[in-house]
Amino acid sequence: MSSKSVLEHFTVPDDFKMEILSKENVCIVAPSLVEVINYIQLCYTYEDPLLYWHSNCQRLPRLAKLAVQYLAIPATSAPVERLFSTAGKTFRPERCRLADGTFEKLMMVKCIMQSSKCVRRICAKIYSVSTRHQSAQAAAAIKPFYFQDILESEKPLDTPWKKLTGDYVSTFDVMGKKVLKVEPQALTLLAEQAMIDIAHLLRPGHLQQLSNILKDPESSENDKFVALELLKNANIASAMVLPGCQDTGTAICMGKKGQYVWTEGNDAAALSKGVYNTYTQKNLRYSQVAPLDMYTEVNTKTNLPAQIEIYSTDSSQYDFLFITKGGGSANKTFLYQQTKALLNPEKLLKFVDEKAKTLGTAACPPYHLAVVIGGTSAEFNLKTVKLASAKYLDNLPCEGNEHGRGFRDRKLEEEIHKLTQRAGIGAQFGGKYFCHDVRVIRLPRHGASCPVGIGVSCSADRQALGKITEDGVFLEQLETNVSKYLPEVESKDLSSEVVQVNLNQPMAEVLKVLSNYPIRTRVSLNGTLVVARDIAHAKLQERIDNGEGLPEYVKNHPIYYAGPAKTPAGFASGSFGPTTAGRMDSYVEQFQKNGGSMIMSSCYTSTKLYKKVEVLEYPELGMEAIWKVEVENFPAFIVVDNKGNDFFKELAGGIKND
Numbered sequence: 001m002s003s004k005s006v007l008e009h010f011t012v013p014d015d016f017k018m019e020i021l022s023k024e025n026v027c028i029v030a031p032s033l034v035e036v037i038n039y040i041q042l043c044y045t046y047e048d049p050l051l052y053w054h055s056n057c058q059r060l061p062r063l064a065k066l067a068v069q070y071l072a073i074p075a076t077s078a079p080v081e082r083l084f085s086t087a088g089k090t091f092r093p094e095r096c097r098l099a100d101g102t103f104e105k106l107m108m109v110k111c112i113m114q115s116s117k118c119v120r121r122i123c124a125k126i127y128s129v130s131t132r133h134q135s136a137q138a139a140a141a142i143k144p145f146y147f148q149d150i151l152e153s154e155k156p157l158d159t160p161w162k163k164l165t166g167d168y169v170s171t172f173d174v175m176g177k178k179v180l181k182v183e184p185q186a187l188t189l190l191a192e193q194a195m196i197d198i199a200h201l202l203r204p205g206h207l208q209q210l211s212n213i214l215k216d217p218e219s220s221e222n223d224k225f226v227a228l229e230l231l232k233n234a235n236i237a238s239a240m241v242l243p244g245c246q247d248t249g250t251a252i253c254m255g256k257k258g259q260y261v262w263t264e265g266n267d268a269a270a271l272s273k274g275v276y277n278t279y280t281q282k283n284l285r286y287s288q289v290a291p292l293d294m295y296t297e298v299n300t301k302t303n304l305p306a307q308i309e310i311y312s313t314d315s316s317q318y319d320f321l322f323i324t325k326g327g328g329s330a331n332k333t334f335l336y337q338q339t340k341a342l343l344n345p346e347k348l349l350k351f352v353d354e355k356a357k358t359l360g361t362a363a364c365p366p367y368h369l370a371v372v373i374g375g376t377s378a379e380f381n382l383k384t385v386k387l388a389s390a391k392y393l394d395n396l397p398c399e400g401n402e403h404g405r406g407f408r409d410r411k412l413e414e415e416i417h418k419l420t421q422r423a424g425i426g427a428q429f430g431g432k433y434f435c436h437d438v439r440v441i442r443l444p445r446h447g448a449s450c451p452v453g454i455g456v457s458c459s460a461d462r463q464a465l466g467k468i469t470e471d472g473v474f475l476e477q478l479e480t481n482v483s484k485y486l487p488e489v490e491s492k493d494l495s496s497e498v499v500q501v502n503l504n505q506p507m508a509e510v511l512k513v514l515s516n517y518p519i520r521t522r523v524s525l526n527g528t529l530v531v532a533r534d535i536a537h538a539k540l541q542e543r544i545d546n547g548e549g550l551p552e553y554v555k556n557h558p559i560y561y562a563g564p565a566k567t568p569a570g571f572a573s574g575s576f577g578p579t580t581a582g583r584m585d586s587y588v589e590q591f592q593k594n595g596g597s598m599i600m601s602s603c604y605t606s607t608k609l610y611k612k613v614e615v616l617e618y619p620e621l622g623m624e625a626i627w628k629v630e631v632e633n634f635p636a637f638i639v640v641d642n643k644g645n646d647f648f649k650e651l652a653g654g655i656k657n658d
Contacts (some may be wrong), residue, residue: 002501019585084391097189137173148403150443151384159465159476164193166472169375178470180261180316184270186473187263191253191274193475194322198462199243199284201478202234205391206289206461209366209436210234213427220431226366227427230459230486235482239534241283241528245364245460248284249324251275251306258315261468268308279303279389287327321392322347326458328363333385333455335378340450348373348412352418355454356434361425366458371416374406375451388439388461396441404444411436501529503631517638519645525634529560530616531627539618539626553628554618560629 043191138459168186171178213219213227223358239245255272257263263270279286288304289297313319334355342348352371359367370388375381384406387393396408417438429452445451457463464476479485499517503510504527514523532540540550619625640646 041206101259108289110317130646146403148401148405150380150394150404150406151387151396152405153393154397155395157392157395157465161467161474162477163471164189164473164475169468169470169472171470177260178316180258180318180468180470182261182263182318182468184263184265184267184273186468187267187270188274188277190320190473190475191251191271191467192277192320193273193274194253194320194464195251195278195284195324196240196282197475197478198322198464199248199278199282200240200325201480202236202244202461203463203476204479206436207231207234207479207482207485213433214487216432218432219628220426222429223427223431223433225428227389229559231245231486232484238480238482241538243282243284244328244391244462246285247287247326247328247460248279248303249278249326249460249462250330251303252321252323252325253306253308253325253339254314254321255308256315256319258313258317259311260316261318263318267310271308272304274305275563276302276304284529288616289308317470318468321387321390322466322469323386323390323463324460325386325462326460327459329367329456329460330422330456332359332363333382334453335382336452336454337378338452340447342450349415349419351452352416352454353423356416356420357423357425359454359456361428361434363456364459365425365456366427367458368461369416369420369438370441370453370457371438371477372441372443372453374445375453376444376446378451381451382455383455384443385453386439389455389457391439392463393439393441400442400444406441406443407443408438412440416440484581497521499523501525503529503558510558511642514638515642516609517641519638519641521638523638525558525633525636527630528557529629529631529634530554530557531560531629533561533624535621535624536618537625552615553626557628603649 022290024118048149165186168189170181172181173179210227210231213223215331216223219227234244236242253275255267255271257267278284284303286301286303288300288302290300291297296395336351336355338351342351356369359365368389368391370385372381372384372388375384393408394408396406398408398410400407418434420435420438421432423429423434427433451453464478466476467474497517499513499521501510501523503525517523540554543550615625616628617626
């Protein structure tokens with residue numbers, strides 16, 4: 001029978017078929033070869049054809065008989081079972097891929113017919129021709145080159161900026177292109193101020209989420225207690241004296257340097273100098289330890305090294321993301337190596353639900369939870385987790401494309417957020433607010449891998465964007481007025497009774513009068529107040545630390561948390577609006593132990609209430625000096641008494657702090 005009879009059982013392109021039919025003296029007779037082919041096709045319906053081939057070895061004798069009968073393989077040349085065993089071992093599916101399945105069939109036949117010289121020659125020709133055909137097919141199917149950043153945002157982040165300086169930047173032309181020249185001082189200044197700001201300040205959105213917890217009727221008492229304490233803590237930290245968290249973290253600087261930006265020296269060194277300046281000059285903790293050998297470590301005493309990563313872009317500016325990551329939230333970053341089997345709605349939700357619960361509350365919830373599925377590598381997955389938790393990827397597209405771009409799955413974000421609310425963990429041991437929000441990012445992946453990363457940004461949600469352009473050096477403006485996120489005081493929450501208080505009598509008498517009234521009571525103050533802001537409090541604390549004690553004026557008069565503006569002509573005082581008093585609360589305990597700060601005031605006021613203003617101490621500090629003011633009918637309210645009652649805690653929902 002001619003080769004045409006054999007080829008009737010194959011579906012091949014015409015040009016391929018003509019190559020085979022042109023050959024003579026083919027010794028294949030195979031009217032029933034299709035049975036062998038059908039079996040081969042059956043193998044390919046399984047994910048692992050080799051596994052199926054070997055697991056059905058009981059059929060090999062019959063197939064061997066067909067091979068002897070129809071493929072002209074001499075039965076005496078070798079045991080046919082051995083031929084099939086060899087075929088199984090040498091089969092390489094990754095080398096045998098044609099869209100119509102033809103090549104897979106032919107390669108399998110080639111393996112079966114190893115002992116026939118004539119057939120080997122034919123199969124060699126088949127392999128050669130089909131390989132060329134496969135290459136031609138592949139060439140015709142190659143997609144054109146298309147570059148796409150995996151984490152390409154649809155639009156820039158909406159960022160409020162503050163300008164640090166217009167110095168240290170200039171432009172010049174090179175080959176018709178405007179080039180931005182950035183001095184090392186610009187990088188140092190930007191990193192230094194970024195580290196200062198994110199150690200003490202938070203983004204408005206984060207503070208608003210805390211405030212929303214206080215207003216949510218579904219919030220538990222624990223949720224509200226934690227939210228209120230975090231707001232009060234943020235208020236204190238905003239004085240820029242004490243950081244918002246004792247773990248001031250590892251300094252992380254990620255830069256994206258445009259190709260038309262020129263810098264001198266080592267950018268990482270200039271940024272590190274800024275980190276060094278902040279950590280050595282401010283009240284921040286040194287957390288970095290250096291290994292001397294595998295088992296011995298010492299603190300670097302500068303919080304260096306910083307983690308600095310700089311990438312190239314095609315822009316004409318230098319963009320930055322600054323993060324300080326403490327150990328608590330960093331230790332809640334996890335990588336799970338999964339498979340495609342996880343990629344269905346039911347399994348994925350169950351998986352995330354189980355893993356999210358293991359985060360616990362040790363890293364200070366409510367969290368900003370990030371879940372990343374996929375990634376070209378394990379490390380890219382976890383890098384994306386960190387960026388997502390910092391809200392850096394908020395403007396990713398909402399769907400993927402054939403080029404492999406990453407995207408946010410906002411529907412899945414809502415579903416996972418509801419899971420965290422139903423978990424009952426809450427901000428601390430019971431409640432709804434385990435997470436403020438959830439971000440879910442889907443990335444391309446290697447077909448054999450499916451990494452899943454989970455991480456958080458904790459209540460010390462510390463990050464800020466920066467940029468250097470031809471206009472200067474800019475840093476993201478974080479929130480400085482935290483008091484507006486605290487519970488609002490309404491008239492219905494306060495007592496209508498007004499108590500007159502003479503501040504010029506001994507402090508013991510003033511305290512006796514005030515102790516007769518509950519919180520919410522309105523008082524009218526008359527007499528002398530001592531005015532002190534942030535730096536003044538720090539100066540007084542230094543006196544205590546040095547064993548000098550507090551001055552008598554602090555012991556004899558109430559302290560008013562405020563600072564005056566310049567005094568217009570004809571006025572006793574300029575604007576004397578109160579500051580966010582909670583910022584100085586960290587000093588109260590020490591001051592009271594030393595006989596001071598027995599009464600503290602911070603409230604709405606007017607310049608008409610001030611009769612006399614004079615500097616008591618530290619005039620070189622300007623508005624930050626310690627002042628003495630005489631007031632008349634100065635309105636205030638009792639918000640914390642000497643019995644442990646706290647107006648703001650009650651206003652937030654009957655919270656009790658045991």
